[in-house]
Amino acid sequence: MCGIVGVIGKKNATQILLKGLEKLEYRGYDSAGIYVNDQAGHDHLIKRVGHISNLEEAVTPDVQGVMGIGHTRWATNGGPTEANAHPHVSNDERFYLVHNGVVTNANELKQQYLQDIELQSDTDTEVVVQLIALFAREGLSAKEALRKTLKMIQGSYAFSMVDRLDPTVLYVAKNKSPLLIGRGKGFNVVASDALAMLSETDQFVELKDQEIVTLTADAIHIETIDGKVEERKPFTVKVDDGEVSKGTYPFFMLKEIDEQPIVMRRLVEKYTDDHGNIVLPEDLLKALQQADRLYIVAAGTSYHAGLVGAPLFEQLAGIPTEVHVASEFAYHQPLLSKHPLFIFLTQSGETADIRQVLVSVKERGYQTLTITNVASSTLAREATFMLQLHGGPEIAVASTKAYTAQIAVEALVSKAVGEAKGLQAAKDFDVIHELGLAATGQQALIDQKDRIHELATDMFKTTRNAFYIGRGDDYYASMEAALKLKEISYVQAEGFAAGELKHGTIALIEKNTPVVAIISDPVTAARTRSNADEVQARGAKVLHIAMASQAQDGDQIVVDEINPLLAPLLTIIPAQLLAYFTSADRGYDVDRPRNLAKSVTVE
Structure with missing residues (x-):
């Protein structure tokens, strides 16, 4: 969701901004814009609807500067138009502002202060920049006008602002929405995600809620909204440039599907010592042992990974575990x-709904663990403990390798806790061996791309709806499989507990309705297969994804044997590929599906 970039102190500011925005494309957007200033009396504001390529085409050679701000917008207040695109400018053309987040009292502020000002957009962001300009005209400095405005607004925000009267300063502020400062030699940058500016620096400074920052080419000044000066050292972000490149792949999603076996092996390497023992921070291990109940809080794909993780924690670690949707919890x-x-x-460590829960439970003194792919993210920094997924950057909006990495980390943690508690179930569960089997089994399925492509064509080429069914972990995998199909191919897909079909859903089955049955659980395999037969008898076209020990003649996809607790690590791979090929064959942008954002930074 919406991305911010900014730079001050570099002659090629325009290209830095454009390249930074390109790095943020994965977050999802519908318009983009930049403002640049050469600090010698010349500046340019350019905004375009659609892809960043449209913005790049509009940037002529004379658009040069040594400082500027840029933004990719995902429509919230007002539709995707140039007027609603960022940066927004005050009516006196003094202040230029980009904004991530939602100002919930924008209408009230507009009615109270801006009735005499004709607004050019439908956005809450323009209300903010017009307020800043209003208070500046009343005699406040740019920073004090910003400070006064920040004290009045409610909601979430990450702001970067330029005062045209003094373009040697870049103003930054945040509350609830992610934002980082990057430190360079003779320049400084700002970005929603470190990835956007890694080509310029790997040194970043964390910002906390309700802080104001003034950036010059040589200095970073941080203070609270009440004026208390803060000192903070930078941290280093290291990412291999090759990990954020598609290479020879047509889409990032296919590359990320293919990387999953590597991630499984990397996690074993990162979380074990030379003797094969799982290594976790001692204080985390102790906290988990003392917990009388675990609450897994997540959203979307991560929520589905949490559903798979709950039986792992209960059966291996002996801890009752609940899984909750963050926005509800x-x-x-x-x-x-x-x-x-x-x-x-x-995955991102910036999910706004989850952070709302984190803030709430921290206030009550509870301990928290964030499992994320981004060690420098807000949720990683603010939780009591953090474990990294080590998946490498995940650029496609539809998550693949983060899902399987989350399950693998949950397995490693539950095994370690169970062993520390002396539980036999944990001792008997050879998680290192099982993750090795998972990596091998995933690769075997990835190598069947051509066959799975044929099945995708047969099952989903023209359909408008589809169902995935399973029981236990197969049900949880069905939910994730259906999400993958619907979010990138726009097929109305649902994942159901197979036993629930006859309680209403089977009424939707008609001739050639696609139904994918996932069968790995030895306890319920026969029952799920019976449910698949029921829908087939009513005209459905059924595809079976079965574990080798539960497979029968005619099953189209057979996955290698693995402990049933980790079956989703394998059964999800063909489902990811089915969704990928369905979307690609329909001519859609697989990596950037409509209306969706990679990092959901507003509630």
């Missing part, structure tokens, strides 16, 4: 146990 919390520990699953 944030405002409707259940009765909690006496000594809970909260686990937040998030």
